[in-house]
Amino acid sequence: MVELETVFELLSDERRRYALYYLYERNGPVAVENVVETVEEWEDDAPDGDPEGDSFDEIALELQHVHLPKSAEVEFIQYDPDRNAVQINGSPPEFDAFVTVAKLLETPEE
Structure with missing residues (x-):
């Protein structure tokens, strides 16, 4: 059980949420590059998104050094920077319920 x-x-962070939404729908390990591509696309498509947003x-860089290591602090998310x-x-x-509801409310399109 997770608190x-x-x-x-x-x-709590939009970029991390987008990464988690993408990962939640996948089975098995995913290349960080695929996560970054999807997050970049969703951020550009967001209603308040900046089409000239981050590259x-x-x-x-932010996902690899901030959000993925932070996410990997819980036992059910594994991040292997070497691979x-x-x-x-x-x-x-608890995680399943909240990530599902949050994704429905935020509706990033795949």
Whole structure:
């Protein structure tokens, strides 16, 4: 069981939420590059998104050094910077419920 405070903290940043939404829909490890591409696209498509927003490299840097390591502090998210891969595995029901609702409310399109 994961504490709700931890789930809320994971979902507190838009860029990290977008990464988690993408990972939640995948089975197995995902290349960080794929996560970055999707986050970049969703940020550009967001209603308040800046079409001149951060570049791919800026998003990659922030995800690799801030958001993915932060997410990997919970046992069900594994981030391997050496393999440049990340995955969600065995997420608890509390996380599943909140990430599903948050994604529906925020509606980034795949």
